């Protein structure tokens with residue numbers, strides 16, 4: 001594993017946030033739009049491995065990875081070196097003006113790594129939302145159809161089209177309409193909250209989805225079914241078994257483009273290179289971003305050559321899409337994932353986390369569900385063993401305790417009652433265990 005010169009130990013020397021962070025937070029309020037939030041306003045000095053160092057000299061354990069971005073760790077020396085070397089040669093030409101090899105190499109890597117042995121093409125973009133928008137453009141152009149089917153609890157971004165695709169009103173959509181049309185939302189296979197229980201969830205939800213698509217939209221009108229193979233912001237919902245393969249089969253039989261939004265689940269995060277692999281699903285198009293480039297902004301749509309190439313020349317692109325430094329960082333990150341065995345490491349992290357958190361759930365009735373795959377793990381808080389009413393209040397207390405102890409922890413969920421954990425895949429077992437111990441303490445103190 002790559003060395004980092006950031007000491008791999010938690011160290012708390014001030015209150016959290018410390019005085020320098022608090023001062024900067026005051027300065028920020030006068031300069032930065034208040035609509036932009038920060039989960040934990042400790043201002044960062046350096047980060048690496050499983051540690052985020054702040055400007056007050058505190059070292060926090062990182063269970064967030066900047067929202068599933070720094071899968072290979074922060075400032076991995078190989079990523080920094082390769083991106084830096086590129087920056088010193090040229091920063092930008094625009095691929096649509098004068099192309100360069102890095103873009104082609106990233107496309108080749110994506111075509112090789114994504115599920116399925118068929119011929120593929122890729123287009124590079126800047127953000128996850130932009131990738132999702134482009135997947136919809138490609139699906140519409142290739143099928144000549146307009147409707148897009150999405151799911152309850154979905155999150156696909158904050159641009160106008162992706163706000164329409166995203167489920168949750170507050171904070172993502174509230175006051176920002178009108179939204180794009182031809183977006184149809186159907187129920188998600190959410191095992192913990194499925195009326196007949198988790199066992200039948202996948203099969204029943206697939207039947208319901210197919211029924212709604214055929215009866216309410218008309219399969220022949222649907223350009224794309226768009227789904228996160230594990231929902232991210234929606235609360236790390238792992239769909240009931242069989243749901244994804246049945247949907248994918250239905251799409252194939254009806255000429256609908258099956259789009260997997262792997263922006264959060266991609267690049268080794270779930271213990272596979274892509275989360276679709278857990279159920280052997282081969283999407284027609286796959287969107288990626290977050291974990292792709294070790295922290296530099298890059299995103300992509302990858303998919304079947306016949307669909308991707310259906311778009312007219314000049315129909316796809318953007319000024320910065322596939323920026324050369326971001327491409328260099330992506331190539332170094334992908335090499336790091338492969339040479340450091342981070343797919344296997346993610347799986348091992350998941351096993352370690354799930355076993356401790358399941359034991360914790362046995363002791364605390366307010367932990368309704370512990371779920372996830374690989375290093376993408378969540379706990380859903382409820383009122384008690386017989387009452388699944390969301391418990392946002394307990395969540396607030398647990399998370400605020402963890403933050404004060406120096407554990408960077410994120411939340412999620414339509415009902416704001418899910419704690420989500422996304423440690424960098426290079427975190428050591430000692431830091432992982434220490435982070436879990438802090439979470440255990442937080443529950444013991446409730």
Ligand SMILES: *Cc1c(COP(=O)(O)O)cnc(C)c1O
Pocket residue numbers: 126127128129130132155156157158228232233261262263264289290
């Ligand atoms: C974060 C995310 C997006 C949006 O990505 P941005 O880079 O923030 O635009 C889209 N889809 C999923 C599943 C995500 O987690």
